[in-house]
Amino acid sequence: MAEKVLVIGAGMAGLWTALALAPSGREVILLERDAGPPPGGADAAFADWTRRGVGQLRHSHAFLARLRNLIRDQHPALLADLLAEGCRELPFEDGLTSVHKRTYRPAPIDRDLVILTSRRTTLELVIRRYVERLPNVSLRGRPS
Numbered sequence: 001m002a003e004k005v006l007v008i009g010a011g012m013a014g015l016w017t018a019l020a021l022a023p024s025g026r027e028v029i030l031l032e033r034d035a036g037p038p039p040g041g042a043d044a045a046f047a048d049w050t051r052r053g054v055g056q057l058r059h060s061h062a063f064l065a066r067l068r069n070l071i072r073d074q075h076p077a078l079l080a081d082l083l084a085e086g087c088r089e090l091p092f093e094d095g096l097t098s099v100h101k102r103t104y105r106p107a108p109i110d111r112d113l114v115i116l117t118s119r120r121t122t123l124e125l126v127i128r129r130y131v132e133r134l135p136n137v138s139l140r141g142r143p144s
């Protein structure tokens with residue numbers, strides 16, 4: 001019998017906990033008090049999703065390179081889903097000033113210095129839908 005893990009909250013921290021634990025074979029149960037996202041895509045989530053415990057719900061968010069690379073390496077389908085829903089990758093060289101661009105010579109490691117950015121609602125929506133598809137993860141709470 002697999003070990004069961006109960007995670008309180010299906011916001012970003014709870015979803016990332018599920019992503020980290022799911023490959024271990026544990027049964028992960030996420031408990032969430034807020035209703036799930038509305039039907040539809042990122043625009044519907046931004047316009048209509050109510051998350052009373054998330055004060056920064058409609059702010060922009062960014063995952064720095066380390067987290068983006070973990071997604072790329074451990075959950076490539078999630079990265080594909082995020083990009084398909086409109087998240088943007090910002091490579092290191094795109095953040096350089098014109099002064100620095102003149103002398104910049106890319107190093108191989110620079111390919112990994114990529115920030116993933118989007119609306120918070122888009123990131124949470126896509127990650128939540130991905131996590132809900134994992135076979136040993138269940139999300140319990142109020143319906144949408």
